[in-house]
Amino acid sequence: MKGYRHSLFVALFLLLLPLGMKSGSLATELVIYAMAACACNLLLGYTGLMSFGQGIFFGVGSYAAGLLLLHLGSSLAFTLAGCMAAGACVAALVGWFSIRQRGIYFVMLTLAFAQMFYFMAYSMKEITGGDNGLLGIQRPDVTLLGHEVLDTSDPWAYYAVAACVFLVVFTLLQRLAESRFGHTLLAIRDNEARAAAVGYDVKAFKLLAFVVSGAVTGLAGGLHAMLAGIAPLSNIEYHVSEMILLITVVGGTGSFLASVIGAAVYVVTADWLASFWPRWLMLFGFLLIAVALYVRQGLWGVLQDVSARLQAWRTARAAPSSAPERHPGRQA
């Protein structure tokens, strides 16, 4: 099953990452953005929905984690569940409004909602801390039946937690994509009218995908709040929505593995560039344009291209008369 191969690859990647990354925090950030990108990809690559509102769920997840930890002192598991629930609920609300529209009107609505939630967070100071955000968030330890199993104050220990959570999420998302539900989403992406004509309630399916995406993005936001110790206003800014979408597009929408690649490239490059050029974001702007114009399948598409050519070359060398077949795009 293709999915398990990808999950194994991700597991391997997560195991080897500490060897290549200089800090546990940076590695955790990579995992967090990979999660957010996968959630965005579920919408973009699988359902054909371009959402500029992923930052909403990221921010909501952050706030949820902050509030649960600051006011209830909740356990890690409970906090994570809470972030997912918060993300899912807000996604249901935003999705219900936005999905009534299609095409670019949908996109515009998600952007408008992103702004709306930003201003909401800004003005509800008593809950969100407004401009300052929620401060002093304590990272909960991993406990089992009341006994501490893992002390998460060490950055690499927390990385281990985030990586495990991500691996589970990735495998589940992969499973979802290959399930009949996932294929229905693909069908909807390909041809909404036809999907409706053969009996699917297209709006309901889109909403479902939106809610799943919101839950996963909320989870990522919650992990981020626990990583940084704060739930800042900036986590719900339009910029976050933009970045998540950028990572997803640059990585490629062909598979969830592509989103991991996109996140890896983004986090590593941004970290490296930021150290000597504060305006590194400009380069990503150009990168986005370049990808949109020339390499629409993203880095994943480039990799697939290269590997296909490599295979063809190898096959041609082994048996000069054989003609290898290439299948375009993603098949189901």
Added chain:
Amino acid sequence: MNLYLLQLVNGIGLGMIYFVLAVGLSIIFGLLRFVNFSHGAFFLLGAYGCYQLVQMGVDFWWTLLLGPLIVGVLAWLIEVFLFRKVYHFPHEIHILITVGLAMVAQEAVILYWGPVGANVSPPELLQGVVVWDSFIYPKYRLFVIGAGLALALVLGLLLEGTRLGAIVRAGSESTEMISLLGVNIQRVFAAVFALGAATAALAGVLAAPIRGVDPFMGVEVLGIAFVAVVVGGMGSFAGALAGGLLVGIVQSMMSSIWPPGASLMIYVAMALVLLLRPNGLLGRA
């Protein structure tokens, strides 16, 4: 004077700026079927153009002309060398390209002028207030209302009374048809795109003395433009006016009733309108 009356008039002024901003976006989509997420960037560049020119000693009155002109030419170049090649691509690609451009523009602004932002003073003639009975009101804001109305008139006449306007209106229905009628589509598209960008820049110039300039105003204003267009109805000139005014008035009124929620209420109003009229107030189905 009555606070609510003051805020209402403020709202109309703001609404005029939003109308000028939204009308370009609406027409560009209506005719070119091109989704322009860099519209806010043109606003930004117009505002900073004004700031820079004023810093260099140019009279504000000239910036009203030069700002839109420079941005219009820039937009025209971008249309010819970049956008023209991608009209036939799916809308999502348009969005990604223009978002990328907006990002580049924002970073370029920060690169040149710094991240902090600055103030722009209105020209001497328009400084101070107008006093009429109990009605005391800043001269510059009255000017903005006047300028907005004038532009609305000019654009309206352009659309209804000229050949270019007729082409734009007809082309919004069917571009195939007008190209069959012997119109040079490429030049019309370039002209309309440049005009749309120029009006966004003009909105930026008009707004600069009121809110100052900062590198993030492009993003903020893009959302507002979308709201105005979505609320008023996409592709509709009157819709852009209605949407812009509604947004401006809501924002201004709320800034007295509940200041932190002023911007929020714009979006809440949008959600309400969409609940009741999914195609906008004056939109086509």
Added chain:
Amino acid sequence: MSEQILLRARAVIKKYGSFTAVAGVDLDVRAGSVHSVIGPNGAGKTTLFHVLTGVVPITGGTVHVDGQDISRLPGHQRVRRGLARSFQVTSLFQNLSVRENLRVAAQGRAPWDVLRMWPLPGRADDAVGVVDGLLARFRLEQVMDRPAGLLSHGQQRRLEVAMAMAARPRLIFLDEPTSGMGVDDIQEMKQLILELRQEGYAVLLVEHNMDIVMGVSDVITVMQSGRVLVEGRPDTIRNDARVREAYLGSMLTGGR
């Protein structure tokens, strides 16, 4: 030919603003019959089609299937009542394989079953039998793993009809099924429609190709300006002066 009336439409009205596209149409479609709707351009055939399949909301009148009122039911829910449609312009799931296209279509009869995440779609599926049968019948076995977007035009048109049948409907709406087809393919389609009738399906057909219409129909409804002009058996219609006038004579003398 069974007497059972599957679909009963009464006084169907569809308005777009002030424009009336369908101005009061009555229609009965019987099981095991082929019912064609013809008429000059602008007669309202396609709009009627869209109202009956639920693509556009009805303005007035009723539509009953098996005695149940489906007039205001959304299009996607009509599939469960036994209605299916094909598209005039080929409309497939381009990136999915032929097999998957059919499986998704077959699943549409019970769409929410997809929420059962186990098992993965594959051999052990209830829809498999249906899909395999359709692949064989429409001669698509050779290309079953190919993305639908890469099929030839004729293969795509066949897949179109196959998908309409995947949800085991009782009534099939065919919207200009021979549109753009070559002569051989047209004959094949004609044969297929006759087979469908034989097997007890009700087929509602909108067509411009008079050869097909005259050759397969049990009942022909002629529309003009949103109303029914005349309805009857092919012979009656062929000789009707009003119909001839409506078409200005040119189309009834043979195929296109």
